[in-house]
Amino acid sequence: MSPSSGGARVARGELAVALGALALACVVLWQTLEIPVSPIYARVGPTIIPMITAVGLGVLSLLLIAGALRGGWQTDEEKHATPDRKALLWLAAGLLANVLLIGPAGFSVASVILFTATARAFGSTRPVRDAGMGLAFALLAYFGFARALGINIGAGLLERAIESVLGIAS
C-alpha cells in the first residue's frame, strides 16, 4: 500500500461485486450441506470438491471485500468512467422481450425486436432500417445456420409460412 492510498475511500462498485461473491460462496456452502451422502461414499463422496469450492470462494470473497474497503483495485480512469445506463437499459429491454416472445411469437419476430433494440443501444437512429436488416439476418440465420446444423429453434408463423412457400417440410 503506498502512503497516498492510506486515506482511500471505500470503492462501492467493487464492494458490491465482492459481497456478491460472498453471497455465492454462502449459497454453494448451503447447497453442499444439502447433498445427502451415502455412508459408502463417506470418505470420497460427492461433497468434497463442492466443499473446497465453497471454502475457496468464501476466502477469496473476503480478500475481495478487504480490497474494496481499502479503495478498490481499479484504475482511477476506470472508476470514473460512468457506464452508459441508457444503452444498458435498451439492451436489457431487448433481451427481456426476446425471452418472452421467442416461444409464443417465433424466432424471427423475437430476433427483429432484439436486433433493433441492440442497434438502438449502440446509437443507431434508424429503427426501420435496423428492423429490416434484423429480419433479413434472422431469416438468413434460421435457414442458413440453424437448419444446416440441424438445430431446431422452433419455427413461428413467419418461418412456417416461408417454409410452406418454398416447399420445405419442417
Added chain:
Amino acid sequence: MDALAQLAQGFAVALTPINLMWCLVGCTLGTAIGVLPGLGPALTIALLLPITFKVEPASAFILFAGIYYGAMYGGSTTSILLNTPGESATIVTALEGNKMARGGRAGAALATSAIGSFVAGTLGTLGIAFLAPVVVDVALRFGPADYFSLMVLAFVTVSAVLGSSAVRGLTALFFGIWLGLIGVDLQTGQARFTFGLQELLDGVNVIVVAVGLFAVGETLYMASRRLSSDDEIIPLRGSLWMTREEWSRSWKPWLRGTALGFPIGAMPAGGAEIPTFLSYFIEKKLSRKPEEFGHGAIEGVAGPEAANNASAAGVLVPMLTLGLPTSATAAIMLSAFQSYGINPGPMLLQSQPQLVWGLIASLFIGNVMLLALNLPMIAIWVKMLQIPAPILYAGILVFATIGTYGISQSPIDLILLYAIGAVGYLMRRYDFPTAPVIIGMILGPLAEQNFRQAMTISAGDWSVFFTRPLSASILALALIAVAGPKLYELATRAPAAGQAT
C-alpha cells in the same frame, strides 16, 4: 521415423475433398471472426458445437482447428489497422503494428505478421507432431493423483499467474468449477446444485456459459462504453511486398518468436501473453534500430506475432496428449471431444490416430490457406472492419440467441444465458478474467474424477498427493507459482515498511 509415417496417414485424411472443404470453411470463418472485434474463437467454436451431432469427429476438429488458427491471423489485422486488440495476446502486435500503419506502412506490417504467423504456425505444428508422442510416453506413467496435481497446476497458472490479479483470477476459476459441478454426480447419481430444476440435472451447457460470457457480456460492456471509445480504422497503405530490408529485419524475430512461443504454449500452464511480451522485449534489446521501437519497428510486429501463433500451436500439445486445456478455446474443443464420447489423454493417439494425425496434417494445410487468405485477399477483411457497431453487435446477440435456444428450445437456457451475460458484464467491468471460468467448468469435473479415483485407490488417505514424487513436485510448483510472487513482494517490501513506521 514413426511420426512421419503417421503424419503421411494424417495427410491422407486431411486431403480428402470434404475435409479440405471443412478446413477452408474453418480458416475463412476463423479469419473473419478474428478480424471482427467482439468475436473470438472460443465463442465461435462454442456456437458450432452442435455440429458434433452431424459430422464425423475428424471433420469437426479440422473445422475447429481452422477457426482456431484463423482467428490468430485475423486478430493481428485488427490490431494493426484498428488498434483494438481482440485478445490480450495481440496487445503487443498493436504496439508497433498500429504505429507502422499510422506511418503509412500498414502493408508491410500485415505482411510480416501474416508470413510470421505462417512460419510460426508451420514450425509449431511440426513441433506438435514430434512432441506429442514423447509427451504421451511420459503421460502413460501418470496415475490419477498425478493428473489431479497437474490439473491443479494448470488451474493455478491459468487463473492466478497469467492475469492481473491472483484473487480475481481464482474467484473466476472457482465460479467456473462450481458451474461445472451443477447436475447429477456421475459416480453416485446424486443431484448437486440443481435447485430443484429438472433442466439443470444434465448440468449447465458449456455453450450457454461461453456464449453468455463472450457474446452477451461483451456486448453489454461495449454498449456501456460506447461513448468513450474512439476507434479509427487506418486505411491500408504501403505495399504488401516487403522490401529486402524488411525481410532481413523480420526473419530472425520470426524464428526467435517461434522458439519462445511453442515451448511456453506447450507447458501445462499455457498462455500466449508471456511469450508475446518476452518476444517484444527481446527484439527491442537485439534490434539494430532500438530507437524505432514505439514508432513502428517491424521487429516488434514480426516477433510477437510469431510467438503468438507458435504458442497457439503449443497449447494443442497438452490438450491432445493430456486432455489438459490451458485456454478457453482449448477447453471448448475438449468439450467437443466429450460430446463425441472421446476422452483426450495419452490414449488418444493410439485409439484415434486418424483423428489426431488428420487434425495435425490439416493444420499444415490450414496455414497455407491462411497465408493465401490473409495476404492477397486482405482488402476483403479490411472491408469487414467497416461494419458499423450497431449492426455488428445486434447480429452477435441474435446469433448468440439462436445458438443457445437451439440446444433445447427452453426459455430456461435463455434466462441462464442472459444471467451469465450479466455476470460476464460485471466481470469485464470490474476486471475479472473470464477464461478461467470456462477452463474451471470443463476441467473441474475431470479434476474431481481424478481426485476421487486417487482417493479411492489410497483408501481415503489424503497424503497420496504428497507422497508420490511426481504429484508432490507438481503441487510444489503450483504452490510456488501462486505464492511465490506474493512472498517476493513481501520480502522486498518489508524493509521499506519498517522505515515508514
